Every structure is written in C-alpha cells, then in structure tokens.
Amino acid sequence: VIDRRSYVPAYRQVADALRAQIADGSLPPGRALPSESALEHEHGVARTTIRKAIAELRAEGVVETLPSSGTRVRLIPEREEFSLQRGSRVVIRMPTPAERAEYDIDEGVPVAIVRHGARTHLLIGDRVELIAK
Amino acid sequence: VIDRRSYVPAYRQVADALRAQIADGSLPPGRALPSESALEHEHGVARTTIRKAIAELRAEGVVETLPSSGTRVRLIPEREEFSLQRGSRVVIRMPTPAERAEYDIDEGVPVAIVRHGARTHLLIGDRVELIAK
C-alpha cells in the first residue's frame, strides 16, 4: 500500500513493489504485469504515476512493454560467449536511438563496443558474456 | 520546429533537435540546456512533452539533470584502464537502484560485472575502458 506521507514518491513505491514481486518470483520472467488501469485501482494512484513506475523498470531492463498489449517481465536471454583477444579494448555505454532501431535493442539494455586493431564490434549487452582469452 | 503532422511524436522531435545540437557542438559538454519553460515556448509544446524529451536524453547518458538547477550536457569522464586477466568473464547490464545509490551512478550509465575466479568487481560504465591482457 502506498504511504502518502512518505518522502519516497508514490511512483517509486509502486516500482519497488513490482520489483520485489519480480525478485521473489511471484512475477516470473515472461509473466504479464497487471494492466495500467488495474494497477491504478490496486494502488489508488493516477495512471501517470503507474506509467512512471513502469518506465523506471523498463529503463532498468527488468520489464518490456508491448504497445497495446501489455508489460511483461523480460525473459533472460541466453548469453552467447564472446572471446576477447589480447589487446582488445572494450567500452560500454547506452545505445543511440539509431543503434536501438537498427539492432532491435530493448530499452534498458546497454551495448559493448569492442575494438581490436581496426575491427570494431557492437555487442548487445543482454545477449553476450565477454571472456578474456 | 515541431511538425504536428509527422508520425514522429513531438517529444522525440524535441529530443532529436537537442541531440543534434549536442552532436554538432553548439551544446558542448558542461553547457546548460535551456530551462523547461524556455524549451516549452521555443517549441510550442507542453512541459510534459519537454520533460519526456529530456528524460530520453538522460536515459541515453547524454545529459544530466540537477534538481532545482537545470539540465546540462554530461561531461565526458576520464576513462581509467582496467586490465582483464585471461579467463575473466564480463557481463554488462543496467545497475539496480540500490547500486546506483551506493556508487553514485548517473542515469543512463551501465555497469560491467567482472568475474575472475572468486573475485567480482563492479565497474562503472562511463569511467572505465576494459583491456584484455
């Protein structure tokens, strides 16, 4: 239940409640979250507030939203191993909107830029594990 | 100028305009963006729309907002070199809210989790460059 007198804003209390449900398994990967209007009534806050809470979880890479369909807990993708040759240099950052569109990268997923000599690779954060060989 | 008939939403057009100014140097690192109300009048949209545009840039790690003060283009921090020993494994992801608070990580900055045997390091994305040794 939302505590109106708390210094923690309502949207963060909602986000925390959902994050806890995801962490303890009551909202497992793939499971749909309640709809925005359901959460509205459940917590007694405005839809704006619910949307801000969900936006925060998206930015963390915890959930994904399919427009007109709903929000669900993100499935943990298989991580492919990527071998880092000696001398490779890696920078990590958030993708640009252009990169997100081109490689179909979800919100809240960073990228790794791997350089080895003249070669450059863009790796999608949630799909790889880097291994120094 | 915002094109109301475009399929590109207004907030994205504003974000694109600001991103372009940052990219071409007319808004250099450290420079303050116009205030939300200035941008409101400049683009002829509601404050909500401006705030959504700026939120997008924050999530990309392009700008940072100081409450009650303003939003400015993020300074590019010095990247410290981090040596990856052979056999090290690296996963990258967004930090949890707890990690962001503990290590004072800005919005839009990912982390790298480096494991080598039993040791685990959490590296802040915009402050390091990984080098496979």
Added chain:
DNA sequence: TGAAATTTGTACGTATGTATA
C-alpha cells in the same frame, strides 16, 4: 541576510489515437 524568482519533481485529470485481443 533575507526575500523573491526560477527551476525541477511529483501527482492528478482529461482527451484522443492506435494497435491488439
């Protein structure tokens, strides 16, 4: 020092559009 203005943060509500179920 202190008051006023500025600036961002939070929250509510309304309306309309569009894609999905």
Added chain:
DNA sequence: ATATACATACGTACAAATTTC
C-alpha cells in the same frame, strides 16, 4: 465489431531546492 491497453499530449497545482536580486 467491440472492448481492452498502451502512447501521446495538453493543462493544472503544489512542493522543494537553488539561484538571483
């Protein structure tokens, strides 16, 4: 077709911190 569900956009109000005068 109808209902559901998310996306966009506008506007209002007040709070809290910073900055300016």
